[in-house]
Amino acid sequence: MSHGIPAALSRFFAFPEAGVSREPESWPRGFLAAGVAAGIKASGGKDVMVLANRGPRFEAAGVYTSNRFAAAPVQWSRQALSDGQARLIVANSGGANACTGPEGFADTHATAEHAAAEAGVSAADVAVASTGLIGERLPLERLLAGVDGALGAAREDSVLEAAEAIMTTDSVPKRAEVPLPGGARIVGIAKGAGMLAPALATMLVFITTDAELSGGELDAALVRACAVSFDHADADGCMSTNDTVLLASSGAAGPVDTHAFTEALTALCQDLAYQLIDDAEGARHTAAVTVAGAASLADARETARAICRSNLVKTAIFGEDPNWGRILSAAGTSSAAFAPERVSVSINGVEVCRGGGLGEDRSLVDLSAREVEIVVDLNEGEASATILTSDLTHDYVHENSAYSS
Amino acid sequence: MSHGIPAALSRFFAFPEAGVSREPESWPRGFLAAGVAAGIKASGGKDVMVLANRGPRFEAAGVYTSNRFAAAPVQWSRQALSDGQARLIVANSGGANACTGPEGFADTHATAEHAAAEAGVSAADVAVASTGLIGERLPLERLLAGVDGALGAAREDSVLEAAEAIMTTDSVPKRAEVPLPGGARIVGIAKGAGMLAPALATMLVFITTDAELSGGELDAALVRACAVSFDHADADGCMSTNDTVLLASSGAAGPVDTHAFTEALTALCQDLAYQLIDDAEGARHTAAVTVAGAASLADARETARAICRSNLVKTAIFGEDPNWGRILSAAGTSSAAFAPERVSVSINGVEVCRGGGLGEDRSLVDLSAREVEIVVDLNEGEASATILTSDLTHDYVHENSAYSS
Incomplete structure (x- = not known):
């Protein structure tokens, strides 16, 4: 497989032979974008991105945080995309515009109106996304100037700079593409390194395709793909106020098979989810925690999440x-159906716990590689789920105690 | 108040003027104990404790972990105390005897039988507790020799050494006493510094009293006291396999008022819970997170727990x-009834968030003191709950990554 996922992990994710690659330069036909530095980030780095869909079609779907303190741009975009159409995405790093009250919502509204006027579209077709510190107003003038600059600079071969413009504590930009039968493509960018937990992770993800699909098809494909990718990624158990995954289609490459599209989109989302967890704040290991032999998918997920969230x-x-023992004590907090005396645990292929008790000698386990594979078999049924997580390191504590973010 | 709880925290816990003190030397009338070094801990420190009740009465009550991988000694003690009677408690540090299968249960059984024979009581009146690494068998010969030594050394003025013998990663032994009207006393010891989360915290707590109460009264008092003390302490969100709180009464001081007893016991348990969180692994701050204005106690607890568990x-x-913003984003994952735009947050008395948006300038908050007070007002009802937690520090990561425990 070309997507670089270690075999030990990729088999849990059941990747199709989709040929995901990580260095797309250009967008699918119909899309233009740019990322510019507008002075919002203290670092002076790129912090405003625009991504425009020139059509011929403008179908779009979104999945958002379920946090009840959803940020102003989330509230805006959810409404703007409720008709299944979008022509422009405006995103900024350097500030989340969350918990900023009616004034913060007005800032998002003004951003959409301003960008719409510049681009000659309706504000109702402009999605907005923000990421950064919660509880601070955005510097609106700088943001609007950045939007102007980015709209003027928008072009086709700008995937990397768009990915850079949405980074916060990310150490690397994240992008991926996957080809579709018949010449269409899916290209996505993502950011997120902390406050990264399911439903969704703290992330912004923007995905584009020139495949032609109806709004309903796009929506169904995105929900399905998120459920087994971003929703199975958990860096630190913390849910953001700003999570946004947007999928836009220009239709410029004509129709595709819906099933093939969903498979390809899922592979792309899983790859981006892997990139997010692999770059989680301070992470030294990326672990795939699989709970197998569960009576239901919900049981498998609940148990895997409990393990992934144990400090x-x-x-x-x-x-x-x-x-x-720490794995079992975390699993033991779940309400899943299982008999403790039938549970086994393997770490990197060594069955260290068998029948709820001692198995192979734990000293046989080698955890020196970055990827870690933990399998808990409940021996209760046929369902399984894999959650990706990262380790808890000194660097995580340092990054999250030394800086406001 | 004499119990040393900072006023800012104690008012949340609504301590009675109970006069809890932290350096009891002797047990209530009827109790003898000892702590000895039996070579179970690699450090060579004390690791076996016996605590004997010489009567005239032998009522006892217990509260245990709800972890489904309950350790062998928890399974044993739950059964042994099911008749409301116990005459001897045997505890060891240096090994949890959890996830050790039928062999581990046989080890606990053998420990109880051995101690019972030495002490001239029935094994059904012997409670056993263990703490340390999960998934390793105990060195049974050393443990039994330690039990013999401790039984031979048991005496009245041994509270400190008994507290020392149950320590694992604790930096200080934990003990407390509270007087009762009429001359009776309650004296307790506790251990726990990590894997410390409610229902219960990872802890062993042994409480003795010479007050005379029925088994049912003891049980009701203990359940009530745990619910607002150990169950409101959360160091790291991780539930242990070995949590045990035992309360034994010798009746040697005659009857007491049940209500007064429950109040005093609650104060003692709250003080011990504070000591546990204050000594949590690597902690630099002890924080009381209060969720007020909740529609129900369950809502207040759920929201406070979500905040306390956010890394x-x-x-x-x-x-x-x-x-x-991190406090609100954690609160926003709860299912409690509230309107985001009516929620306020105060940190150490500064209302930094008002109506779900910006309040006082966050730079006004001084967090340099060890004790931190966070109050989230949901403005939805009258219920409130306070959970005690600790911060996540480099030392926590160091302690929990550098050693198996």
Whole structure:
């Protein structure tokens, strides 16, 4: 497979032979974008992105945070995309515009109106996304000037600079593409390194395609893809106020098979989710925690999430300590159907716990590689789920205690 | 108040003027104990404790972990105390005897039988508790030799050494006493510094009293006291397999008023819970997170727990950063009834968020003191709950990644 996912992890994700690659330069036909530095980020880096769909079609779908303190741009975009149409995405890093009250919502509204007027579209077709510190107003003048600059600079071969403009604590820009039968493509960019937990992770993800699909088809494909990608990624258990995944279609390449599209989109989203977790703040290990043999998918997910959210499991992975007792004690908080005396645990292929008790010698486990594979078999049924997580390191504590973000 | 709880925290806990003190030397009348070094801990420190009730009465009550991988000693003690009677408690540090299968349960059984024979009581009146690494068998010979030594050394003025013998990663032994009207006393010891989360915290707590109460009265008092003390303490969100709180009564001081007893016991448990959180692994701050104005107690608890379990909140406290956006984003994951635009947040008395948006300038907040007070007002009803937690520090990561525990 070309997408670079280690075999040990990719088999859990059941990637199709989709040929995901990570260095797209140009957008699918119909899309133009730019990323510029507008002075919002203290670092002086790129912080405003525009992504325009020139059609001929303008179908769009979105998935958003379920946090009840959803940020102003989330509230705006949810409404703007409710008709299944969008022509322009405006995003900024350097400020989340969350918990900013009616004034913050007015800022988002003004941003959409301004961008719409410049681009000659309706504000109702402009999605807005923001990321950065919660609880601070955005510097609106700088943002609007950045939007002007980005609209003027928008072009086809700008995937990398658009990905750079949405980065916060990310150490690398994240992008991926996957080809579709018949010459169409899907290209996506993502950001997110902390406050990264399901439903969704703290992330902004913008995905474009020139495949022609109806709004309903796009929406269904996106919901399905998110459920087994971003929703199965959990860096630190913390849910953001700003999570946004947008999928826009220009239709410029004509119709495609819906099933093939959904498969390809899922592969792309899984790859981006892997990139997000692999770049999680301070992470030294990326772990795939699979709960197998569950009576239901919900049981498998609940148990895997409990393990992924245990700070003791996460620090043990950092310490390269195959401390399976911490895995079981986390699993033991779940309400899933299982009998403790039938549960087994394997770490990197060594079955250290068998029948709820001692298995192979834990000293046989080698945790020195970056990728870690934990499999908990409940021996209760046929369902399984895999959640990706990262370890809890000194660098995580440093990044999140030394800076407001 | 004599119990040393800062006023800012104690008012949330509504301590009675109970006069809890932290350095009891002797047990209530009827109790003898000892702590000895039996070579179970690698450090060579004390690791076996016996606590004997010489009567005239032998009522006892217990509260245990709800983890489904309950350790062998928890399974044993739950059964042994099901008749409301116990005459001897045997505890060891240096090994949890959890996830050790039928062999581990046989080890606990053998420990109880051995201690019972030595002490001249029935094994059904012996409670057993263990703490330490999960998934390893105990060195049974050393443990039994330690039990013999401790039974031979048991005496009245041994509260400190008993507290020392149950320590694992604790930096200080934990003990407390509270007087009762009429001359009776309650004296308790506790251990726990990590894997410390409600229902219960990872803790062993042994409480003795010479007050005379029925088994049912003891049980009701203990359940009530735990619900507003250990169950409101959350260091790292991780639930142990070995949590045990035992309360034993010798009746040697005669009857007491049940209500007064429950109040005093609650104060004692709250003080011990404070000591546990204050000594949580690597902690630099102890924070009381109060959710007020909730529609129900369950809503208040759920929201406070969500905040206490957010690694981003906990690292912000470590960094002394009044990052209220992280508090709201954690609160926003709860299912409690509230309207985001009516929620306010105060940190150490400064209302940094008002009506779901910006309040006082966050730079006014001083987080340099060890104790931190966070109040989230949902403005929805009259219920409130306070959860105690600690910050997430480099030392927590170090302690939990560098050692198996």
